[in-house]
Amino acid sequence: MTSTTKLALRATALAAFAMVSASAFADFDANIEFDNKIENNARGASQAGRVEFNASKKAGSKYFIAGKASFLAKPDGSVGTDDLWVQMGGDTSDIKLGRFEAYNLFQTPGDVIVEYAGFSPYQANVLRGRQGGVTIVPNSGGSYGTAVFHAEGTVQLGGGLSFVLSGVSTKGTGQVNGLRPVLSYANGPLHIAAGLEAMQYHTGNMKRETGLGLTGDYNFGDFTLFANYAAVKSDIGVKQNTFALMAKFGQLTVASVFGKGSTTNADDKVTTFWAAYAIPFFDVKGATVTPAVSFSQGSGTNTAKDSSGASVRVNYAF
Structure with missing residues (x-):
């Protein structure tokens, strides 16, 4: 065991001890x-x-402050942090700072295993992920600095309409600045959202990249239908378009994704399917076993070998 791993494990143990010691003041769960x-x-x-x-906590009513920290322990002996953020606001608006996932503009239910043949199509998520300490990897290739700032503001406009604006900035060599405005609407069984990803790079040939994401779902009672569309274009001529259609029937999810345009060729195409079925583990609350399969095939100028796989995921919340 390396000294770095030992220090990480000690830090996690101290964090866990602090969580237990503070149990009277915060809410805890694990899975x-x-x-x-x-x-x-x-x-x-x-x-x-x-x-x-x-570990999470929210205090206040009309005006509130909230925070969350998620610690991870992995099979290879490493540890890490997932969420780590603070949120402040009121009934109609708030701001979130730290490491978190921004608004989802490309829903992928049942994505236990997803195989893409040749390339992964654009999904309007370059600026979505948990950014703190993460190298930005643009859809058009390359890597650009480490994100050290991530903020998101939300305004409730009324009638189920809301506006969310998130921003990401890196520091040092390969600086990136990005904005991600999203307008969403939710009313009963219907939910739709549209947003942009506008990225500016300060190194390499590519200087700007702009993406669009549209997502929606409708609950018909017996099943829920999801649809996504995403497109991106850079100032060096990279163009990509992705369309996805998914349906959830109770515990079963089936999905299809069609992508055109990779980082190297606008005529590359990929078609991907997956299915997953979440089976409750007898009468154990919070436990599921989910078998899943995936298949992907390239077309057009994408001559990559077909990609397929199967997986069984075990989830237990305790």
């Missing part, structure tokens, strides 16, 4: 997620997962 996969291109089986410990 385990474990995937067992077999993939044709990886030529074999693999396992991956994590135990997640969450």
